[in-house]
Amino acid sequence: MTDSPDQQVDVLPPSTDGRARALLERWSASCLDGVPPDRETLDVFELRPWLGHISIYEALDGGADFQIRLEGSRVSQMTGEDWTGRRASQVDERFGTELVAIMRGVIRTGSPSLHITRIYQREFHRAVRMLLPMRSRPGAPVDQIFMALYLDPK
Template sequence: MFPDRLFKLAPLISPEMDCTEVTSADQLERPELRELFRLWKSKAGDRTAPSRTDIDVIELKPWLPHILLVDLMEQQADVRFRVIGTWIAEQVGRDDTGKTISEIGGTDRGKRILEEYYLAAIRFAPYRSCGTFFASAGAKSHLQAERLILPLSEDGRRCNKILSAIYFLNTDL
């Protein structure tokens, strides 16, 4: 189980963060994210969340370029990116697979992403996040992105990984 200090993170969620719990696929704008949410729900069954091993990588093929698989660190101070989709790597200008947010650089955006992941972990629930997309050249204010954040659990009691996907809202990319 994560230490008690994990639960102190919840009040630190940035007020400007547009991050809401997802209880229905209808809350998601992008059809790709709606389908990924439905797959996640079907794999969870009666459990709060599926485990990573419940989801075959072949089933994720339609979303692979847009997927992030993240390991949550025990002391909730960081996350490690296990998988970063090719589309995401192209958009940000690098592939940070295997790195932690602190290794990449502790920017305000990195802190916000960390908060979003741990919000889903603390609440043990899927979340939707929307906002300005940050790419290799900085913020692309004309591009809004929608991110789906899905908790995964090996033991059914705590979230130890996050499966996430991100798509632009105002383009077909």
């Protein structure tokens, strides 16, 4: 891994937690004709096995920034912080990352973005991070991102 805290990957590494793989498969199966799912199609009941590992980011001003609407409980445990209500730009400012730019790309393309990343607050821990584009309602443009985080056992 390079000195960068984030390394984008095309496929999940073999060491990835099976739950992360299952979530990506469920998200992919919910896409229709290449269009990311909406919150009615992929609802909270279907997401129950993954809820603690998901944080919900909502685009502000067309993607100028992203507000963290909900931080998953497992994400908070891994990082030691709950960022609910804060913005992705604050993550960038604090940790020297490019999360806003990466999320803009996810919104623009409607495609997931997969990363091996360090847990910024606990640099000795690595994780698999998936940024999954979502639509808040049927017919809406992509306006949310589900960020799923799973520790990488390697």
